[in-house]
Amino acid sequence: MRSLSYVRARTVREATQAFATAGEGARYIAGGTTLYDLMKLGVEHPAHLIDIASLDGADRIDTGGDVLFFGAGALMADVAEDDVVRHDYPILAESLSKAASQQLRNMATVGGNILQRTRCPYFRNGAIGAYPCNKREPGSGCAAIGGLDRSQAVLGISDTCTAVSPGDWPVALTAMDATIEIQGPAGPRSVPIAEFYRLPGGTPHLEFSIEGGEIVTGISVPKTEAGKNSTYLKVRDRESYAFALASAAVALAMDGDRVRRAHIALGGVATRPWRAHEAETLLNGQTIDREIALAAGRSAFADASAGEHNAFKIELGARTLADAIMTAGRKTQ
Numbered sequence: 651m652r653s654l655s656y657v658r659a660r661t662v663r664e665a666t667q668a669f670a671t672a673g674e675g676a677r678y679i680a681g682g683t684t685l686y687d688l689m690k691l692g693v694e695h696p697a698h699l700i701d702i703a704s705l706d707g708a709d710r711i712d713t714g715g716d717v718l719f720f721g722a723g724a725l726m727a728d729v730a731e732d733d734v735v736r737h738d739y740p741i742l743a744e745s746l747s748k749a750a751s752q753q754l755r756n757m758a759t760v761g762g763n764i765l766q767r768t769r770c771p772y773f774r775n776g777a778i779g780a781y782p783c784n785k786r787e788p789g790s791g792c793a794a795i796g797g798l799d800r801s802q803a804v805l806g807i808s809d810t811c812t813a814v815s816p817g818d819w820p821v822a823l824t825a826m827d828a829t830i831e832i833q834g835p836a837g838p839r840s841v842p843i844a845e846f847y848r849l850p851g852g853t854p855h856l857e858f859s860i861e862g863g864e865i866v867t868g869i870s871v872p873k874t875e876a877g878k879n880s881t882y883l884k885v886r887d888r889e890s891y892a893f894a895l896a897s898a899a900v901a902l903a904m905d906g907d908r909v910r911r912a913h914i915a916l917g918g919v920a921t922r923p924w925r926a927h928e929a930e931t932l933l934n935g936q937t938i939d940r941e942i943a944l945a946a947g948r949s950a951f952a953d954a955s956a957g958e959h960n961a962f963k964i965e966l967g968a969r970t971l972a973d974a975i976m977t978a979g980r981k982t983q
């Protein structure tokens with residue numbers, strides 16, 4: 651049996667101090683919906699848990715200022731159901747309401763969501779030593795490469811890891827140029843979401859640009875008129891409840907009937923929430939029709955690389971993006 655200490659913090663300062671005092675093996679826990687899972691599977695084995703689920707003010711949702719602000723401790727369900735988010739930024743609301751189940755969304759936080767780890771089966775089910783995984787045990791190898799790779803990524807992969815970045819909300823946040831607000835022993839800092847998620851390269855165990863002891867305090871999203879013309883489309887094996895096989899977050903700022911600026915990100919197909927710059931460039935200045943939407947979809951996957959069982963994701967991903975562009979386009983009319 652492993653011994654485990656547990657402490658509940660009431661302020662960010664208390665939490666970071668508790669983390670520093672606990673030392674090696676300390677982990678923050680919020681809703682616990684993924685960390686407890688990984689502990690039970692033997693993938694994660696923290697020695698000290700610092701509960702940050704009820705930090706003062708951590709669940710603040712503020713849509714009235716210059717930016718949208720979501721405290722890291724806000725529940726997924728509360729953000730998904732916020733009136734301003736639902737009406738003016740459907741891309742954000744839909745990415746949350748299509749994630750997990752209602753019960754999970756009532757428990758899980760938006761901060762925990764951006765820090766969840768991959769659902770790669772070899773990462774989650776290999777803790778007993780059956781399968782190597784460079785993310786779980788650096789340098790051990792990757793059983794997914796050349797293995798059962800149906801769920802693996804086709805974009806952003808390396809020769810050490812092809813695990814998909816699992817979250818839906820981070821995909822919408824990526825399209826909307828969100829910033830992650832972080833507080834650590836050295837003070838506060840803000841990290842653009844494009845820099846928050848790391849590519850696997852040769853170090854797939856380093857997933858996020860956050861240091862031990864730092865705490866995510868919130869997420870800021872710039873306000874934009876593109877929010878109203880937006881959508882999050884998610885395709886999955888089981889429509890009611892499953893992680894994405896392919897997803898697309900699209901928001902369109904318009905000049906008349908032409909796209910002035912497209913915001914596009916992809917999920918379910920890449921090793922991190924994937925900004926589709928090529929597709930954005932292709933759409934900018936265009937009027938939306940099925941042909942241009944499909945061309946944008948295809949351009950997003952021009953550099954994709956598939957294994958034995960996941961080549962379908964390239965066509966599925968392109969068509970998912972095309973459908974999302976058409977849906978966002980209809981909202982501009």
Ligand SMILES: Cc1cc2nc3c(=O)[nH]c(=O)nc-3n(C[C@H](O)[C@H](O)[C@H](O)COP(=O)(O)OP(=O)(O)OC[C@H]3O[C@@H](n4cnc5c(N)ncnc54)[C@H](O)[C@@H]3O)c2cc1C
Binds near residue numbers: 763
């Ligand atoms: C059956 C099932 C289905 C799911 N389906 C989906 C899905 O379709 N789409 C999807 O996006 N997600 C899905 N999820 C994942 C779910 O959304 C996450 O488990 C949840 O968002 C995590 O939030 P939490 O507050 O429970 O995090 P926790 O489990 O408490 O923490 C997760 C990680 O984040 C760290 N952490 C948490 N908060 C902070 C903080 N403020 N600062 C620093 N570190 C922090 C913890 O140390 C831990 O490493 C599913 C989960 C389950 C169990």
